[in-house]
Every structure is written in structure tokens, then in C-alpha cells.
Amino acid sequence: MVSPEWTIPSALTDFHDIERALEGRRAAVFLDYDGTLTPIVDTPAQAVLSEEMRGTVRRLGDRCVTAIVSGRGREDVQERVRLDNLFYAGTHGFDIVGPAGSGIHHQVGQEFLPAMEELHQRLHRTLARVPGLLLETKGYSMSVHYRLVENGAVAEVEALIDGLLQDYPGLRKTHGKKVFEIRPRFDWNKGKAVQWILQAMGLDQPDAMPLYVGDDATDEDGFEAVAGRGVGILVEDRPGPTAASYRLKDDAEVGRFLERLARTIHESA
Numbered sequence: 001m002v003s004p005e006w007t008i009p010s011a012l013t014d015f016h017d018i019e020r021a022l023e024g025r026r027a028a029v030f031l032d033y034d035g036t037l038t039p040i041v042d043t044p045a046q047a048v049l050s051e052e053m054r055g056t057v058r059r060l061g062d063r064c065v066t067a068i069v070s071g072r073g074r075e076d077v078q079e080r081v082r083l084d085n086l087f088y089a090g091t092h093g094f095d096i097v098g099p100a101g102s103g104i105h106h107q108v109g110q111e112f113l114p115a116m117e118e119l120h121q122r123l124h125r126t127l128a129r130v131p132g133l134l135l136e137t138k139g140y141s142m143s144v145h146y147r148l149v150e151n152g153a154v155a156e157v158e159a160l161i162d163g164l165l166q167d168y169p170g171l172r173k174t175h176g177k178k179v180f181e182i183r184p185r186f187d188w189n190k191g192k193a194v195q196w197i198l199q200a201m202g203l204d205q206p207d208a209m210p211l212y213v214g215d216d217a218t219d220e221d222g223f224e225a226v227a228g229r230g231v232g233i234l235v236e237d238r239p240g241p242t243a244a245s246y247r248l249k250d251d252a253e254v255g256r257f258l259e260r261l262a263r264t265i266h267e268s269a
């Protein structure tokens with residue numbers, strides 16, 4: 001059920017409701033990376049995890065199944081987080097690994113990789129002349145970042161992408177925050193990755209409570225995956241429609257929330 005964001009409560013102010021819902025249940029925590037665990041920055045390279053947040057996420061990972069679910073390539077986000085007690089679901093969930101020693105590695109949509117590679121080369125040639133544009137390839141997806149592109153040029157960039165995409169019926173474009181994402185036209189997303197991890201860990205049960213925290217349009221799939229049995233938490237300080245049931249203003253609030261959550265899970269264990 002999509003509700004206007006301004007009607008949903010703060011996950012910090014109403015923490016006790018979440019705490020009560022957790023009683024006697026096994027938590028599983030799913031976290032987006034950019035803009036959720038890190039502040040919003042101009043380029044993806046600048047999104048660095050603070051030591052404080054790393055410590056908080058490490059404590060969570062020690063106490064319950066914890067996963068980073070990101071649009072970034074799986075290895076990229078792993079190198080940024082540098083914790084070996086977590087699941088990592090990269091490129092919107094297409095590439096999943098479990099904690100160190102678990103032996104879990106699940107990849108979907110590998111048949112789309114050659115087309116992605118070819119389109120990447122063509123986009124690279126076509127878009128090289130647009131100042132400020134950043135093209136990032138992550139195997140299963142590509143990101144065209146236009147945060148630093150002049151406003152008037154964005155429509156032209158999108159038209160160029162759409163033109164090239166006509167040659168690749170298996171691929172599609174989605175919208176993120178100041179970014180066009182190109183991904184396989186394949187029924188898989190962050191929410192499917194959440195569901196896969198819950199099943200793999202035996203947490204697809206009434207006594208499990210998944211929590212999903214994210215700030216992107218693609219995180220709505222994650223909120224929907226946990227709706228009804230857990231909580232979705234939108235990181236956003238502006239109103240807008242969402243499937244999340246709580247909100248947090250920014251990454252600083254996410255840090256405070258996760259710290260409280262880790263303490264609660266520890267105390268109830």
C-alpha cells in the first residue's frame with residue numbers, strides 16, 4: 001500500500017513500536033548503501049562509509065542476518081563497506097554473496113552480459129563529449145550519472161540513451177537520483193534479492209522480521225518485499241509516495257536508528 005510519505009512516522013520517534021514488533025522474532029536487516037549509510041555526494045567515488053557507521057553495521061551483522069543491497073557492483077560495495085559478516089547484493093540484487101565462509105554466491109541474468117558490454121562501449125563513445133557526465137559499468141547494470149551535467153543537456157542525454165537502447169530489446173532504462181540506470185529487462189530487483197536471502201537463511205517465516213532501509217526509487221521493491229511482515233524505512237526529508245511504513249531524515253538518523261536496533265537485538269537475544 002503506497003501512502004504519502006508525510007503521513008508515515010519517524011522510525012526514531014516511534015522506535016518502541018518497532019521494538020515491540022521485534023519481540024520474539026528474528027530480525028533481518030537490509031540496507032541500501034548510497035544516501036542511506038553515506039551522505040548524498042556529487043560523484044559515486046565520494047560516497048565513503050564513516051568508521052562510526054561501519055562499527056554500527058558490524059555490530060548488527062554480528063547479531064542478525066544483515067545485507068547491503070545496492071545498485072553498485074557487488075565488489076565495489078564490498079570494498080567500500082569492508083565487513084565480512086554481511087550479505088552483499090550488488091547491481092540491484094543481480095549478484096549476491098553471503099558472509100565469509102558461507103559459500104553463498106548467487107548470480108542471475110548472466111546471459112545479458114554480452115549485450116551490456118556492447119552497449120557500454122557504444123554509450124562510452126556517444127556520451128564522451130557531454131561535460132560532467134559519468135558513465136559507470138557494473139557488469140549487470142550501467143549507470144549514467146548526470147548530477148554534474150548542465151540541466152539543459154539532460155534531455156539530450158536521455159534521448160541518446162533511448163536511441164541506442166532500441167537495438168537492445170533485452171535491456172531497459174530506469175531512473176534513480178540524478179542517474180539513468182540500464183539493466184536487463186528481467187524480473188529481478190532489490191526486492192527479489194531480499195526474498196532470495198530470506199529464503200536462503202530460513203527467514204521466510206512468520207517468526208522473522210525483515211527491515212529494509214533505503215532512499216532510492218529502486219528501494220521501493222525492497223519496501224514491498226518486507227511489507228506486511230516487517231518494516232520498510234524510507235530515508236528522505238521530502239514528501240512523496242512510498243511503500244515504506246516509516247521514515248528517517250538522513251544517513252545520520254539511519255546511524256542512530258541502526259545503533260538502537262543493534263542494542264535492542266542484543267538485549268533480546
Ligand SMILES: [Mg+2]
Binds near residue numbers: 033
Ligand atoms: Mg541510495
